[in-house]
Amino acid sequence: MATCNLKIDLDEPKQIRLGGETITGTVIVDCQQDTNCKGLEISTAWSTHGRGNLDHGLGELVVAYQGAWHAGQEYRYPFKLKVAPWPPTYYGTYINVSHCVVARAKLAWKTDPRVEKEFPVMATTTPDDLQPVRQPKAGGAKVIIYVLLAIFGLAFGLAFIWLIPFLLIIAGLVWFFKFFLPKQLTGSVKCDVEPKRLQAGEKLKAHLSFTPKRSVKVNGVSYTVSCVEKCVSGSGSNRTTHTHELLKQTEALIGEGLLPAGQLQSFDVAFQIPRHAAPSMKLSDNEITWSVVFRIDIPRWPDWTETITLVVTPTADRHGVERHGADRHGAAIGGKVAPDNSMETVSSDLQTRSDEDEWFDQVLKQLEDSRDRERLQLVLGAIREHEFTLSLSIGEEMDREEFGESTYRPDVHGRWLSAYDERRDLDVALFVPDALELPQPESVWRGRIGIVDYSEDELTLFAKMLG
Amino acid sequence: MTDDLRRIIRPQYSPECPAGMWMSFESPFASWNLRRNPFGELSREERGELAVVERIEDWLKVLEGSMSALQFVGDCGFGKTTHLLALLRHLPAASYVYYPEAGTPPPLPRARPVLIDEAQRMGRRQEIQLIRHAGPVVLGTHVDFTSRLQRAGFEVTTVNVESPKTSETLTRILNRRIEASRLSDDQSLPLIAPALAAKLLQRFGSNVRNIEHFLYDCFQRSVAEHAPWPPAI
Numbered sequence: 001m002a003t004c005n006l007k008i009d010l011d012e013p014k015q016i017r018l019g020g021e022t023i024t025g026t027v028i029v030d031c032q033q034d035t036n037c038k039g040l041e042i043s044t045a046w047s048t049h050g051r052g053n054l055d056h057g058l059g060e061l062v063v064a065y066q067g068a069w070h071a072g073q074e075y076r077y078p079f080k081l082k083v084a085p086w087p088p089t090y091y092g093t094y095i096n097v098s099h100c101v102v103a104r105a106k107l108a109w110k111t112d113p114r115v116e117k118e119f120p121v122m123a124t125t126t127p128d129d130l131q132p133v134r135q136p137k138a139g140g141a142k143v144i145i146y147v148l149l150a151i152f153g154l155a156f157g158l159a160f161i162w163l164i165p166f167l168l169i170i171a172g173l174v175w176f177f178k179f180f181l182p183k184q185l186t187g188s189v190k191c192d193v194e195p196k197r198l199q200a201g202e203k204l205k206a207h208l209s210f211t212p213k214r215s216v217k218v219n220g221v222s223y224t225v226s227c228v229e230k231c232v233s234g235s236g237s238n239r240t241t242h243t244h245e246l247l248k249q250t251e252a253l254i255g256e257g258l259l260p261a262g263q264l265q266s267f268d269v270a271f272q273i274p275r276h277a278a279p280s281m282k283l284s285d286n287e288i289t290w291s292v293v294f295r296i297d298i299p300r301w302p303d304w305t306e307t308i309t310l311v312v313t314p315t316a317d318r319h320g321v322e323r324h325g326a327d328r329h330g331a332a333i334g335g336k337v338a339p340d341n342s343m344e345t346v347s348s349d350l351q352t353r354s355d356e357d358e359w360f361d362q363v364l365k366q367l368e369d370s371r372d373r374e375r376l377q378l379v380l381g382a383i384r385e386h387e388f389t390l391s392l393s394i395g396e397e398m399d400r401e402e403f404g405e406s407t408y409r410p411d412v413h414g415r416w417l418s419a420y421d422e423r424r425d426l427d428v429a430l431f432v433p434d435a436l437e438l439p440q441p442e443s444v445w446r447g448r449i450g451i452v453d454y455s456e457d458e459l460t461l462f463a464k465m466l467g
Numbered sequence: 468m469t470d471d472l473r474r475i476i477r478p479q480y481s482p483e484c485p486a487g488m489w490m491s492f493e494s495p496f497a498s499w500n501l502r503r504n505p506f507g508e509l510s511r512e513e514r515g516e517l518a519v520v521e522r523i524e525d526w527l528k529v530l531e532g533s534m535s536a537l538q539f540v541g542d543c544g545f546g547k548t549t550h551l552l553a554l555l556r557h558l559p560a561a562s563y564v565y566y567p568e569a570g571t572p573p574p575l576p577r578a579r580p581v582l583i584d585e586a587q588r589m590g591r592r593q594e595i596q597l598i599r600h601a602g603p604v605v606l607g608t609h610v611d612f613t614s615r616l617q618r619a620g621f622e623v624t625t626v627n628v629e630s631p632k633t634s635e636t637l638t639r640i641l642n643r644r645i646e647a648s649r650l651s652d653d654q655s656l657p658l659i660a661p662a663l664a665a666k667l668l669q670r671f672g673s674n675v676r677n678i679e680h681f682l683y684d685c686f687q688r689s690v691a692e693h694a695p696w697p698p699a700i
Contacts, residue, residue, distance in 0.1 A: 014493075049503040049504070049507050050503070050504060050507045050508070051507055051508065051683060052508060053508055054508060054509070054510050078684070082675065084608070091494060091496075091692065092496050093687055096503065096504075097501070098494070098502070118494065118502060120493075233508050233563070235567065239541055239568075251626075267481075356693070389693035391498060391499065391657075394657045422654050422655065423498060437699070439697075440660035440662065440663075442655070442658070443657065443658055443660050443697065444499065444655060444656065444657035444658070444695075445695075446657075446689055446693070446695055446696040447695040447696075447698070448695070467695065
């Protein structure tokens with residue numbers, strides 16, 4: 001038996017806190033045995049979770065109590081703590097950031113009971129170490145610096161001095177192909193993005209201009225806006241970098257064609273960062289990076305490229321986030337961005353997922369409200385071809401009759417399972433055709449179903465598993 | 468979805484209806500009664516806490532001898548570090564040393580017991596320090612140290628972490644991670660059935676890390692794209 005159980009009650013748990021704001025609530029200690037508490041620590045903290053190594057940080061920590069607790073008593077400790085200003089709550093694919101209130105009771109000679117409760121946080125400031133960066137010609141300069149550093153290092157080991165000419169040749173080739181050759185055709189290229197630090201929802205303006213030295217055939221001139229999650233898991237030889245592209249939108253400025261020598265090519269474009277876009281983030285082993293890559297694609301010739309890293313700060317509109325919070329998650333999963341009307345594109349893509357839940361809820365309400373069989377058949381007829389995705393807790397296999405009255409007669413052989421949708425508090429009679437794998441009892445199954453009937457008496461939905 | 472259908476089912480629907488009206492700022496894992504993807508990376512402490520180490524009592528007994536050496540041998544991903552971290556929880560006086568791939572190797576503490584992770588990366592100096600001092604040692608290593616340790620008078624017990632796991636063991640390993648990510652006590656969890664564990668073993672062998680990576684991606688797809696769960700294999 002645990003010495004004591006801890007519970008956290010947050011005031012307004014669903015409210016989105018701004019970074020640096022305070023959060024209030026109460027830690028409740030339900031004491032089972034007499035014990036001496038060496039310190040009841042209550043803190044706000046954030047941590048990452050996902051594919052990468054964990055990063056974490058502390059908001060504020062207080063010791064709310066030290067002393068004796070007696071069996072059978074309940075103790076309540078109100079708290080008011082500052083929320084860490086950065087990073088914001090984020091749910092992505094490889095990276096997630098959660099903020100929690102953590103309560104831990106330090107007990108002598110016993111395991112310390114610990115409990116935590118998550119709450120959403122949005123940031124209003126972005127750390128200064130997140131700076132926009134210009135990486136000329138796709139990082140070619142960096143390569144040369146590394147090569148030169150390697151030469152310098154090797155110069156100290158005379159045994160490897162014979163390597164130096166080879167390394168110099170490699171550095172020269174990199175410079176020749178990455179810098180010299182493209183410039184021979186494109187001439188000097190100017191490109192820029194403004195602003196390089198902008199808020200989600202704001203528009204950035206990009207400019208690219210060059211005057212070809214010679215008439216040059218191009219496959220195209222384009223720019224790509226991308227947002228990438230990058231994290232590192234493991235350490236040493238087990239260290240692995242994982243990347244996931246949240247957004248990648250390439251827009252052609254011009255297509256395939258011939259650019260005449262001496263004629264100025266100038267492009268000005270605008271791109272709207274989605275309002276609920278993932279913010280730039282740089283933690284120890286987890287980061288989210290926004291960048292714009294300009295490219296002049298020259299056939300049978302090294303391409304000219306330049307990458308500019310942006311800093312996207314979170315939107316400061318708390319209410320907007322509250323209304324559209326799930327958009328952010330969706331955007332992080334693969335919404336597409338289009339210049340100028342990107343927000344609309346993202347929204348419509350993302351609506352579909354939440355739309356499906358909402359759609360199912362509406363269907364269910366209509367089924368529940370169908371007071372007569374005729375109305376019920378009308379609704380069932382309307383949704384006959386429709387598929388829904390549900391998460392169901394699987395119960396035991398049962399005979400069809402045990403679920404109550406239904407006119408549904410399956411056209412294939414199969415088995416009936418009792419199932420339960422916990423989110424909606426809904427009993428489901430699930431028909432599983434023999435062709436599909438039967439879910440295990442007491443497991444949670446998620447998949448597609450079709451609605452085949454509804455029993456008003458038993459308040460049970462009859463569904464057919466589709467896969 | 469036809470307009471007729473909209474009228475029947477959702478009379479209040481209108482194109483102006485803001486998308487966000489049914490959105491909330493909630494964890495996508497909450498609908499699974501989880502606070503995170505259970506197959507993601509864990510902190511070192513939690514890895515030790517969640518380790519399923521079936522013979523830990525036997526190994527603790529082995530380590531009672533003053534010249535005892537216990538080595539976990541195997542390739543990446545089979546649980547060497549997990550075994551070491553699980554033992555560390557039962558040996559509060561022990562020190563844990565990890566040898567990185569590059570850089571100066573950290574010194575080996577004189578105090579025993581000592582748990583050495585990636586022991587094959589120890590330098591000559593550390594190896595000498597290891598055998599010079601008496602006291603139980605535990606190694607996580609890619610190479611077998613038996614002969615070197617035996618020459619120094621150690622009684623060596625070797626555990627091959629690559630030996631096949633049963634579907635029951637894998638089920639326990641995976642479900643323990645799911646349990647540790649639980650949000651609420653009174654709701655069920657998307658637990659792994661032994662039949663699925665058997666299929667995972669068939670596909671990935673006993674490499675638990677590869678299995679966890681695979682399940683991480685499957686679970687993420689389920690959360691984000693409503694892909695079926697458990698995944699079809």
